[in-house]
Amino acid sequence: MIVVMKPDSSKEHADHVISLLDGMGFSSCLIESAERKVVEVLGIAGSFDNMGLENAPMVDKVLPEAGPLLAASRRPGEETFQVPLGARATVGGTKLAVIAGPCSVESRAQLLEIAAAVREAGAVALRGGAFKPRTSPYSFQGHGEKALEWLALAREETGLAVVTEVLSSAHVELVARYADVLQVGSRNMHHTPLLRAVGQQEKPVLLKRGWSATLEEFLLAAEYIMVEGNHNVILCERGIRTHETYVRNTLALAVVPEIKRVSQLPIIVDPSHGTGRNHLVTPMSNAAVACGADGLIIEVHGKPAEAWSDGEQSLDLGQFRLLMQGLRPFAAASGREG
Ligand code: PEP
Ligand code: MN
Numbered sequence: 050m051i052v053v054m055k056p057d058s059s060k061e062h063a064d065h066v067i068s069l070l071d072g073m074g075f076s077s078c079l080i081e082s083a084e085r086k087v088v089e090v091l092g093i094a095g096s097f098d099n100m101g102l103e104n105a106p107m108v109d110k111v112l113p114e115a116g117p118l119l120a121a122s123r124r125p126g127e128e129t130f131q132v133p134l135g136a137r138a139t140v141g142g143t144k145l146a147v148i149a150g151p152c153s154v155e156s157r158a159q160l161l162e163i164a165a166a167v168r169e170a171g172a173v174a175l176r177g178g179a180f181k182p183r184t185s186p187y188s189f190q191g192h193g194e195k196a197l198e199w200l201a202l203a204r205e206e207t208g209l210a211v212v213t214e215v216l217s218s219a220h221v222e223l224v225a226r227y228a229d230v231l232q233v234g235s236r237n238m239h240h241t242p243l244l245r246a247v248g249q250q251e252k253p254v255l256l257k258r259g260w261s262a263t264l265e266e267f268l269l270a271a272e273y274i275m276v277e278g279n280h281n282v283i284l285c286e287r288g289i290r291t292h293e294t295y296v297r298n299t300l301a302l303a304v305v306p307e308i309k310r311v312s313q314l315p316i317i318v319d320p321s322h323g324t325g326r327n328h329l330v331t332p333m334s335n336a337a338v339a340c341g342a343d344g345l346i347i348e349v350h351g352k353p354a355e356a357w358s359d360g361e362q363s364l365d366l367g368q369f370r371l372l373m374q375g376l377r378p379f380a381a382a383s384g385r386e387g
Pocket of ligand 2: 152153322358359
């Protein structure tokens, strides 16, 4: 059971609740984050009796379990949050937001070529990994800060916002200096110190679903970021691991309308990692937009066959242009501007 304190409550108000509980013979602990105080009553399972605690001063509500969405939940009648994607675009409004670029930033020339092409085709942000979370320690790990500099240069040249992954809490400040949006990858969705660290800085966060995470775990990971004060979280469905072998991951698109129902956070879809196959990226992009996704993140490469990572799921520049053109009727059908 948890006792959620009102936003303006003081430590004394929470201590009062703890002493009331103590008097009733219950142990409890105060969980305090930047924007919320919560008292968890320990060792209570089974039937729920709020013990009259909701009448104590500055108590907001008493809930049976310690897993509710407090910041990320949808309030009836309210619109999806609009999260800035650099200075010129947002995710979560009526306009579909497409983020595109290479899996890894390989060179200055590679990045600038792709950036110009995806900008021309209608993308609003450039993706590209500077710090790469590779499965093998013997695979290319990214160019690090040099790649961040090239991403910033590409932003200067094209006006595209920059989305790039941060792998560790130690790099949050460095990546936030260059990026418009910090990506937390699938492998790190459960890494709560990193979630807190990106919650304590001001740049928006693109949070990818862990490939074995349930929807509840995914949303609670977003909650970790939000309790630290950063409400600019973009969720990203990128496929989950199943028994299937014809795809790299199984793209779980039902999560899109379900997240729309339960959460006010915008949700985008990554059909590149979500399928792992070049020929499936366009149809699944269309499907994602048709079922209500606020945007897409797509891997694009000048020469996919020569890509240093994820070439088999990357579109070439022409394929990406065609994808963008083909999205228009699906965007219109789901009530969006293209
Ligand atoms: C990526 O976006 O290149 C990436 C590594 O994605 P994920 O974390 O979804 O595997
Ligand atoms: Mn990739």
